Amino acid sequence: MTTIEDFTSQYGLVQKIDAFGYMKYLTENPDAPCKHGKVVLVTADTPLKASRGEGKTTTTIALIDALNKRGIDAAAVLRQPSMGITAAGSKGGASGGGKASLTHPELIDWGLCGEMGAIEAAQNLLVSFAEKAIDEGKLDTILVPRVSEVPSRSLRSTAVDYGKGNVPEKVVLTPTCELMQIMVLSRSMDEISERVSKMIAGTKDGKAVTFGEFVDLWRITGILADAVKPAKTETVNGSPVYVHGGPFANVSIGIPTLVSVEMACALHDVVVVEAGYGTDAGAQKWLDIACREYGAQWPSAAIVVTRASTWRDDPELAWRYPFHVQRLENLDIPTFPLINLWEGEDDQVPSLQATADELGFRTPIVGNLFRDGGEALVPQLDGFVDALQNGSMPAEPHSHKGMALTENAKWVAENAYGVPAERVIYKPGFTESVSKAMELCQSAGISLDNLTFVAVKSPATMTDNDRAPEEERTVTLKKVEVHAGAGLVHVNLTTSLTTPMPKIV
């Protein structure tokens, strides 16, 4: 009998799985035994700053440990942290901590099996081929950026062929690039190949030229051969954890690869998908991008993590947490608040429970997950398990394909950030940026309104000023960037950086 083991190979201390192959096998063998796991989203309050996590990964790990302890076959799917950021010391890794840890966090944090390096090489190779196309007269402007896994603020604005051509460029962080998005959204190597061929390399006489017009696609898929395989590791308690695909829900789509989630659903009854930074970033993107437009499974439950201090110590921002919980409940997703306590906060449990009660939340799950791991959760999960087991499989959400870009932006502002359409502001230049994107799409034979909307924003804010009174909050639309291969259109909002390339600090 063919099993997942036939698609699995050891790769040092982790395993790599040929998920494309396994899912193809299941499609071709509809009678082969497989599970139909439900997706649970672990997301969070909007963080006070990007470098301060609420504990989503810690929660995810503790949650699957607790579910497994309760006899439920649960696994987690995590995004691969950006090694550049971790290695530079700008933030900690993203692999849990304390009793809610992975067996080999250092592998996850420090480059895993070279996936990011492969994507970096492949995207940079595309740029080199575009330069060659310029030399050959097939292209006059390049629109695809080079990438670097390592942050460096000075790379936000660069010039190549300096002293002669002085061609201005920018370098973006590898995990945020279009090729990473393509890997995240594709369900086969053929789809990757097709999407790369549709990537707009640049323009010739103002008209879009795609990579399919001049690149041998096998060169790119050759580089990605191992990178497309999810890694499998486990928690210190033996719960399975899959790691695959890029982070950065602020400046990109910030979700794990769809194939890794679907594979996990075929293997386990509950699949916990981590979606951060906050609900306004990772969860919004899972729901409105992955589920609405790319056929991912609508979550059967959600957990919204916060720290006691994030929730309550800054009164001006205290509206955000209940807003997130309410938004998910309104989408018919049973949503459980989870407060991840830090050392010395145990005495706050009664008051936190009282606040949750006042706000009309479900009974909150509270624990020091770093200290106590899944043990802290086991007795608190009755309601959660009940919602999961007795809820019906969710219906397919409505697609926004065909909705005008600005309408889509307004819809997201209203639904995900609480700002009504009339307070969505166009920054000078935005309308021109939309027109330009529209022309570019037309010249490539696609419609801008059929691309999926990706909000590019700061992880720590939803509006131009989250501290303003509700009726004064605005969202400013700044500029537009087309990722035709991935099928996405990025719109920069509010205080977003125009180039996703952090400074090391």
Next chain:
Amino acid sequence: MTTIEDFTSQYGLVQKIDAFGYMKYLTENPDAPCKHGKVVLVTADTPLKASRGEGKTTTTIALIDALNKRGIDAAAVLRQPSMGITAAGSKGGASGGGKASLTHPELIDWGLCGEMGAIEAAQNLLVSFAEKAIDEGKLDTILVPRVSEVPSRSLRSTAVDYGKGNVPEKVVLTPTCELMQIMVLSRSMDEISERVSKMIAGTKDGKAVTFGEFVDLWRITGILADAVKPAKTETVNGSPVYVHGGPFANVSIGIPTLVSVEMACALHDVVVVEAGYGTDAGAQKWLDIACREYGAQWPSAAIVVTRASTWRDDPELAWRYPFHVQRLENLDIPTFPLINLWEGEDDQVPSLQATADELGFRTPIVGNLFRDGGEALVPQLDGFVDALQNGSMPAEPHSHKGMALTENAKWVAENAYGVPAERVIYKPGFTESVSKAMELCQSAGISLDNLTFVAVKSPATMTDNDRAPEEERTVTLKKVEVHAGAGLVHVNLTTSLTTPMPKIV
């Protein structure tokens, strides 16, 4: 009993070996069983152009297959090809061909296990830390380049912080960078760490500042944790092949990691090390850098590969092949000419043998190794095996440490390229470049003359014009670059590029 298996783990279709750990184990357990294999160098005639190989890897693979067939335990150590160059289509892979192939050439050619990506990230992270040091006033000029695995001519001259600071930079090809050299030359992670700490990051008020002064070294070694492990694969006939370390004997040191060769010598009786491009590049560097200055084993025999056409079809360059063979014989290395035939050249064997005889060569080994693999070699190796088995272990060569840089350059020009000292020319600016390097070294507390000389040159030429008559050939010294961490000083010669960053073609 502890064996190499205890240091080996599966990594997809190849294995990775903790060579540092195994060699440490052998040092600490002098009675543990191990072999004392002899090193054989497979090198080549100077190629007519860089993209046209003579067939060194094909020969290396056929040779170990033939030796194993003769009952001799032989393994090969190959350098990891540069994926960027291969994927860009600028040259074929470097993993043999036809019957002289590896089981999984695609792995070797397409990024192996992410080693190059890790080195790229680590070297680029060093540059980012140097930028941070500038912000903090610890540094005012950066001397370490960023790297890219993917070739792109426009990266030879770049500017970062463009539009504001306009800081000129260059980007070099990852496999040629100082961090790759450090990995190639180091025998432990501690040595890597120490060498990185001695790398000159840049200057402050004209004085050298090293990375040890401001970087947490564990961040760099963390990234390199898997990259330092040699990969093990095999030929289609089952002979063991280790792959580790960067190529590019033209612009860098172009040798596999010393630890991979030493590990192979502890495991096998004969270890074939591929050293290319030609004898003037790879072999010169194995002998004069690895053996003379870094304690590598002097070869017990050498094979110099050529193609019939390279050797004889260009009369002006026909002096090079016998020059190489003679140079190695003069160094007491039994040297066997090997002519790698292509389709349709079988009838040339008698005339090739006659030419070899005229030139006073040992009996040449001749075969179509792509078509026939090791089978073609088995009956021709009596003399080679005899030289290997009956030769004594070679003596340690003399170090050139303390020899003035220019004397060293003249010594190499005379011995490796056949150009006497009086025809070594200083290009305008060279003397100033030496003085500057000397001052830089002094300010770092090291002596320029204790660094090991690395010739940076075109792979296809040894002199300013190899076609000139012997008595008119010159070598021009152009400029100097210090790699204090690796312990090397690069000197650009003749027609070398000043930045190792090819254009894709």
